[in-house]
Amino acid sequence: MNELNKPVVQDSKIELWLWSLIVIVSICVGLMASRSGVGNALMIWCISLISGFFYLTPSFVAISRNHTNKNAIVALNILLGWMLLPWIGALIWALTRNRAAELMEAQQTAALERVCPFCAETVKAAALICKHCQRELPPLKHGAAQQPGVARLEPS
Numbered sequence: 666m667n668e669l670n671k672p673v674v675q676d677s678k679i680e681l682w683l684w685s686l687i688v689i690v691s692i693c694v695g696l697m698a699s700r701s702g703v704g705n706a707l708m709i710w711c712i713s714l715i716s717g718f719f720y721l722t723p724s725f726v727a728i729s730r731n732h733t734n735k736n737a738i739v740a741l742n743i744l745l746g747w748m749l750l751p752w753i754g755a756l757i758w759a760l761t762r763n764r765a766a767e768l769m770e771a772q773q774t775a776a777l778e779r780v781c782p783f784c785a786e787t788v789k790a791a792a793l794i795c796k797h798c799q800r801e802l803p804p805l806k807h808g809a810a811q812q813p814g815v816a817r818l819e820p821s
């Protein structure tokens with residue numbers, strides 16, 4: 666389970682970093698506005714906060730979908746997003762086919778199954794008796810189900 670939780674923690678770190686970026690930039694804009702006396706500093710701060718979030722929409726989409734190329738999308742969004750076309754590109758990229766999520770799903774499905782060491786048929790990981798050859802299956806080793814692909818078992 667710890668293995669599966671790790672990427673989630675990393676994601677929230679990137680998200681926190683993006684939020685800090687938005688807040689710092691909008692505070693700077695607000696301060697600059699108040700110094701130069703242009704309009705209401707608080708209103709400008711609010712507007713820059715909202716537009717900052719809007720600007721980073723492709724990054725948030727990529728992170729929330731746990732996209733395979735989320736780091737590249739975040740970089741493209743921050744560095745080139747102001748040119749509009751790369752911003753649209755980053756948003757479309759963030760919405761494209763997500764291999765990371767598909768792989769994780771496939772691994773989770775595979776973790777629920779194992780191969781019978783006697784008849785080589787796929788059975789449920791929790792099964793104690795093979796439904797194909799009716800032989801008793803060795804108990805599943807702890808952590809074996811978390812490995813990618815089908816868990817390997819030695820005949821006892």
Ligand SMILES: [Zn+2]
Nearest residue numbers: 781784795798
């Ligand atoms: Zn069997």
